[in-house]
Amino acid sequence: MSNAGLSSTRRQRAWGGLVGVALLLALWLLWLLGPAPGGAPGPQPTVTILVWHWPFAEQPPELPHNTCTPYGLAHCRLSTDRSLLASADAVVFHHRELETRRSRLPLAQRPQGQPWVWASMESPSHTHGLHRLRGVFNWVLSYRRDSDIFVPYGRLEPRLGPAPPLPAKSGLAAWVVSNFQERQLRAKLYRQLAPHLRVDVFGRASRRPLCADCLLPTVARYRFYLAFENSQHRDYITEKFWRNALAAGAVPVVLGPPRATYEAFAPADAFVHVDDFGSAFELAAFLAGMNESRYQRFFAWRSRLRVRLFSDWRERFCAVCARMPHLPRGRVYEDLEGWFRA
Numbered sequence: 001m002s003n004a005g006l007s008s009t010r011r012q013r014a015w016g017g018l019v020g021v022a023l024l025l026a027l028w029l030l031w032l033l034g035p036a037p038g039g040a041p042g043p044q045p046t047v048t049i050l051v052w053h054w055p056f057a058e059q060p061p062e063l064p065h066n067t068c069t070p071y072g073l074a075h076c077r078l079s080t081d082r083s084l085l086a087s088a089d090a091v092v093f094h095h096r097e098l099e100t101r102r103s104r105l106p107l108a109q110r111p112q113g114q115p116w117v118w119a120s121m122e123s124p125s126h127t128h129g130l131h132r133l134r135g136v137f138n139w140v141l142s143y144r145r146d147s148d149i150f151v152p153y154g155r156l157e158p159r160l161g162p163a164p165p166l167p168a169k170s171g172l173a174a175w176v177v178s179n180f181q182e183r184q185l186r187a188k189l190y191r192q193l194a195p196h197l198r199v200d201v202f203g204r205a206s207r208r209p210l211c212a213d214c215l216l217p218t219v220a221r222y223r224f225y226l227a228f229e230n231s232q233h234r235d236y237i238t239e240k241f242w243r244n245a246l247a248a249g250a251v252p253v254v255l256g257p258p259r260a261t262y263e264a265f266a267p268a269d270a271f272v273h274v275d276d277f278g279s280a281f282e283l284a285a286f287l288a289g290m291n292e293s294r295y296q297r298f299f300a301w302r303s304r305l306r307v308r309l310f311s312d313w314r315e316r317f318c319a320v321c322a323r324m325p326h327l328p329r330g331r332v333y334e335d336l337e338g339w340f341r342a
């Protein structure tokens, strides 16, 4: 009996050990495989983007929790509530307000490892004070294609359905300018073109200012729109190209980055680039002497593509959420000015 008793105790111990090892194995496997297949996935955590200053506005717009849902980002929340600094997943700083209000960055309250985003849609010529922002920002949001969060002013997308008819044309070339400065290249080119080409000038800097809703119907009546950027910089193509010309139904005559940059955004035959001509006289002769069939070729893209404008800051900031999972952590723009001026 005593022998049998002893052996049964041994058997129990052996079984106990086996069950223990099996349990450990099972736990290890569970840990390795993650949630059991077929199990319900956990709720996706909401990403909070704190916008430190709403661009060009005293009052931020209403930002309901579902602000980013129309852009396909249901789990992304924008807020301007600065008390969220300690917990926000990323903080966006719009440059213009850093520049003009001389606001201090909340560096002392910055949580360790919190990504900070520098945001601007202006060109380097109209951006000041970058030297004060060394070693602060992790990501850049801008129109530059090499930005961490790239937000162009516009884009061509596939068109579903037929294109609306082109507006009827009654004028040759229109230009809208609100800030005319002789030292700018666009002013010089206009001065050279004007003797050879009838250009109707609108906007605050002219005798014909336009109300906000009048701009598109007005320029749509012209065959060409002078989409001259205020300064010439890498990738700097603004709403003058996308909205005032392509979306309005006028052919853009562009002065900006090189032709190759425009061709990265739009078909090569959708615009006239001033660099294609040896002189302003040649450009004027090309525009004024064009026959109707040649002119219509500039609109070949319209049957398959449409213009999508990105002008809403909400959409631009929601793009931070979309890009975040793909962005490097821990990198810092030590020389933001050098990067932006390159």
Ligand SMILES: *[C@@H]1O[C@H](CO)[C@@H](O)[C@H](O)[C@H]1NC(C)=O
Binding pocket: 291, 292, 293, 294
């Ligand atoms: C229109 O202009 C194009 C390019 O200059 C030329 O090749 C074409 O023959 C012209 N068509 C007519 C009908 O004059």
